[in-house]
Amino acid sequence: MEAAYEMSLANSIVMPFIELGEDMRLLANTALAGKYPGQGRVKRSWLETIRSRASIYTKKLNMAVEQYLGDKKEEGIPFFTSQEMSILAGISRGLTRKKIADDRFLSTSTVKNIIKTIYAKLGAINRADAIRIASSLDLFRNKN
Numbered sequence: 231m232e233a234a235y236e237m238s239l240a241n242s243i244v245m246p247f248i249e250l251g252e253d254m255r256l257l258a259n260t261a262l263a264g265k266y267p268g269q270g271r272v273k274r275s276w277l278e279t280i281r282s283r284a285s286i287y288t289k290k291l292n293m294a295v296e297q298y299l300g301d302k303k304e305e306g307i308p309f310f311t312s313q314e315m316s317i318l319a320g321i322s323r324g325l326t327r328k329k330i331a332d333d334r335f336l337s338t339s340t341v342k343n344i345i346k347t348i349y350a351k352l353g354a355i356n357r358a359d360a361i362r363i364a365s366s367l368d369l370f371r372n373k374n
Contacts, residue, residue: 232271232272234247235271235272235273235276238276239276244279244280244283247280247284248280248283248284248287249287250284251284251287251288251291254280254281254284255281255284255285255288258277258278258280258281258284259281261277262274262277262278262281307367307369308351308352309351310348310351310369313334313344314344314347314348314351315369316334317330317334317341317344317345317348318348318360318364318369319370320333320334321345321348321357321360321361322361322364322365322370327341327342327345348360352364352367
């Protein structure tokens, strides 16, 4: 925290700390509560500013994401992360969970959980159903 504070003062840079959003807000709260050893070296006003701006940044970011997701829902197309799309593409190629996990440096249980999320978003009950629904939504266009 002290190094971040010193760098911020020396270069008048605060945005990288603000962009940490919820994580920085929690860290600033912890520092303001005096629960870290170097508390005296960081000005309280700086911590309060960073905490406040990080909180506002997080709220605005969440609102933008919700609006984006809402727009996609209105179009009838669920929002998929790039990781979910990558795993969905693997499913469409007939890859096993283990092969998908190995290719993406993930655990098999992580892939299994992501596949469950994909099924839920698509309203699918199995792989074939997920592929059928994703194809009907044209999700594989330029993805494979």
